[in-house]
Amino acid sequence: MTPLEEVLSGRDERAAWQKKMLAAREGAFVCQIGLNVPGFPKRVPGDIKIVKECRRFLLACVGAAPFEEHYLDNGAGLCWQGAFDGRKFDARAMKDAAVEAENSMEAGRILDIDVLTSEGQLSRLDMGLPPRRCLVCGESAKACARAGKHDPAELREIVMRIIKTAAAGR
Numbered sequence: 770m771t772p773l774e775e776v777l778s779g780r781d782e783r784a785a786w787q788k789k790m791l792a793a794r795e796g797a798f799v800c801q802i803g804l805n806v807p808g809f810p811k812r813v814p815g816d817i818k819i820v821k822e823c824r825r826f827l828l829a830c831v832g833a834a835p836f837e838e839h840y841l842d843n844g845a846g847l848c849w850q851g852a853f854d855g856r857k858f859d860a861r862a863m864k865d866a867a868v869e870a871e872n873s874m875e876a877g878r879i880l881d882i883d884v885l886t887s888e889g890q891l892s893r894l895d896m897g898l899p900p901r902r903c904l905v906c907g908e909s910a911k912a913c914a915r916a917g918k919h920d921p922a923e924l925r926e927i928v929m930r931i932i933k934t935a936a937a938g939r
Contacts (some may be wrong), residue, residue: 772809773843779811781844786850790837791887796855798864800827800835803881804932807924811846815936819876820849822935824838827882830866833858860884862905868898872913876935878904879928903929 770778778929783801790799804816814864820840828834828851835851853863874880884891893900903913904927912921 770843770890771932772844776809776811777844778841779841779892781846783841783848783850784847786839786841787885791885792850793837793852793935795869796887797852798851798855798858798860798863798884798886799852800867801848801850801881801883801885802827803846804876804928804934805879805881806846807921807926811844812838812842813929813932815932818936819880819932820847823870823876823880823882824849824851824928826870827863827866831858831862833863855886860891861896862924864896869894871901874935876931914935 787799787801791797802820802877804813804819808811810900817840833853835853838849838851841851853860864884867880867884870882871877871880899908902908903910903919905919906913908918911935
């Protein structure tokens with residue numbers, strides 16, 4: 770299997786777990802925390818520490834406890850997924866906390882935090898928030914990624930530096 774096939778298979782596994790968790794309870798929502806790591810491999814030293822720290826941050830911000838949670842380690846990298854009872858906890862509050870984590874945590878620029886409901890994924894734009902900015906030039910990260918605007922090796926170097934610093938706790 771090629772690295773790209775491994776990533777796609779890993780994403781499929783993540784989506785299957787999300788679907789299963791959303792179906793577990795009426796009104797459930799899922800929060801998934803991963804890292805945006807360009808290139809291969811997707812697993813990098815320190816990633817588990819950053820994902821666990823972000824999980825603690827989000828649960829403390831929202832005062833929420835998942836009814837189901839697990840870590841997945843596959844070709845798409847490491848992620849944490851937690852399912853929450855939407856009758857007890859608010860998905861939009863979780864997305865607000867996710868944006869706060871992205872804006873305030875040391876590794877925030879490379880966190881990939883999704884909040885999904887049965888109606889679909891909550892996006893920054895849906896909540897009236899600006900799009901994420903590119904690590905290199907500050908433009909829209911999605912636009913730069915789609916256009917292949919920056920050297921993947923340069924992006925990976927920046928991300929690895931952020932992970933190393935954040936995982937060291939500096």
